[in-house]
Amino acid sequence: MNKGKRIVIVGAGPAGLVTALGLARQGAQVTVIDREDDILRWPRAMVYLPSTLKVLDEIGLLDKAKSVAAWGHEYNLRFPLTGNIGRLDYHLIEDLTPYSFNLHFGQDVLAEMILEEFLKLPGAEMRWKTSFDTVEQAADCVQVSLHTPNGPRTIEADWLIGTDGARSSVRKDLGVEFEGFTWEDIFMATNVLYDFDKYGYAPSTMVADPDHWCVIAKIDDKQQWRIAYGEDSRLSEETRMARIKERFKHFLPDPDAPLELLAANSYRVHQRSAATYRVGRVFLAGDAAHATNPIGGMGFTSGVQDANTLIKCLGGVINGTLAEDALDWYAYERRRCFLEIANPTAIEFKRRTQERDTAKRMEDEANMFALMADREMSRQAMMSIFNLSGRDYREDWKTTLLVQDQSGQTPALGAHGGVKLEA
Template sequence: MSKGKRVIVVGAGPAGVLTAYGLAKQGAHVTIIDREADVVSSPRATIYLPSTCKALDTLGLLEEAKTLGPSTYDYQCFFALTGNVGRMSHKLVEDLTPYHFILHFGQHILAKMVLARFLALPNTQICWSTNLVEIAENDEKVVAVVDTPNGQQTLEADWLIGADGARSTVRKLIGASFDGFTWPDTFMAANIYFDFGLHGYVPSNMISDPVNWAVIAQIDNTGLWRVAYGEDSELSEEQRLARVDQRLRHWLPEGAEYTLERANSYRVHQRSASSYRVGRVLLAGDAAHATNPIGGMGFTSGIQDALTLIDCLSSVINEHANDDTLDWYAYERRRIFLEVANPTAIEFKRRTQESDPERRLEDERNFLEMTANEDILRQALMSVFILESRPYQSDWRDTLVKQDLDQQTNGKTVVGGTSSTLRRTTEIE
């Protein structure tokens, strides 16, 4: 298979722009296309866990990223059943890793910063307001038919990367299914200007409650915070928006004044593409997998997808490896999602929304016992690094795959990771 340097990246979200930037730094000729007219100016993901900070450092982006938002250390969980609060600090592992902190700023800020660096490199371009219509490939190239403001055009490349979100056009065009389920819950995200830090909150907080659960986190240095909570799926969007103030009052001090910057609802999913590679086309980020956002597993996994794909594809196009390394990328990132990110996100969601009083007390007891045991807590804080890929080795099919199969338990690689009766489908409906 040809090892040419021309790459098309579909999608200008974090996974897409980071992959494009990393490949361009390695000499690839990269074109990004995106259906939007510009970077979507919504914070969406806002928390950069330590493994993401390490990934940004690997790409030479961390020092600038640190200027975009606050660096913080603390996380706490409020247990509504008893009123107890559990706390942990990443400072506890500063002797184990230089990445013992969390960054806070919107993913659109990251995308803009990376795009500026990307476009400063040779052989790079971005095409806004461009919709992918069709993909064709052969042993020599991949051809993308796109709709642009100037009419339909054809783009040719050696490789195409789909990083175009959970409703990925690329994934559908290559015939990959998106197996899993959609949660019945509706999530609401309200961004407000209010200093939660003056009222017992740290920069990252989870409120464990079956009705009034919430994730409350600082977004940036401007005083903007996010309150994510559950809403009634039977209500219209207008009805949900009309209830924002009523719902926020549950977590705000009595009589508190705030400014609502924006609010919107969304549905969440647990899904994985059936394959992350088909020939000359590869998937990354939400195009490859989707998960509920509690715990940050989706965004964090997508950044690791980008880092691994940069390493593998640049090795191929610079003729340091054959394209078996791309099969490794597809295998390893899918394995990590199915075995780590997906079940972890489901467990975060369960603990946040658990309704059974006995299980709630057990969850609380386990959390408090963990925070009281320094060795166990240090292991827990370092566990986010297992989202990183293992290094490629040429005999991975005979060694690592066998090792993985030996370690698997029944149901471990089933999307969902739960005995839930939620209906499985092969695509978001």
């Protein structure tokens, strides 16, 4: 009965779980595996931009998300060089989209929401403490070898989806190159209790400063906030952790006001893309397919859009409503969206927050205020996040959209003083 609809998803992050719920609701028999014991709680992306809200709406979770999230209607870019603050107000696009706001809540909360709905569905299964080993492909199925709490096991499925992060075991087993570079600096992500609202901070705030840049974002409506900033990669992890509160003095509007550090972790960031997002019956999505620095939310947002496209394309194929080349379209279109939109946008966000050249910093500020002064340009800028959703599948895509795209030139992932991604 389920032949053709048996799917194994490796990785219980946002991309994997959104994909799992969407495909299970179309009648697929979906098994999600993850090496962890349970949902991860450490600091990760938690700002849901308008295009992500559209996906949550399509999978039936938006109302629940609204009920638990902090809402954001403004983005701020602070310029310490002059003390000015650039502002974009999402109310400007209320007539263009029903998703004219951001929601703020943890990925762990999203995972709880999805699993609650996913596990109600026939054939839906979540296996913790289970890791991917290898995959063997045949013409009509895949054999997936796993490490389980009860020892090695092999399961048969029709399709395998790797959403297991930037160090993806699925991608490595396929031998797919992860092209691009790794930034030299270390990113610190900290969760704090601090009343930024009292000082007029927008729920989504960036501070442009070469030495003390940071991203400050509300996590929920209980005064939990994220402060993300850069650290010297030459420092030990112990040193980076020990100087967190010293660094906070540069980010807090009042360093003497009450603050509680709730969690912290550090990580390398990358600008990388898999050479292909499909190998036969195996797909890559989310950070397994691409990795980017988190400034601007391009990685999380792209991963959710990968999931949405995969739900439509693979769901259409297994239910007989789309031709099989919709699977090639998924791989092509999602890679294009990363290379042409997410990757350069994230690089530019990083440059703006960390720019050292004073003239360029003043130019960035002038450009921001010129944007604010032009209502139509502001609206276009805020709506541009929907470009990450990509285009819908067309049966003639190879003779129309592909030809059109090839008349231009897809940007390459170049070297930007990066270092090799460690195994």
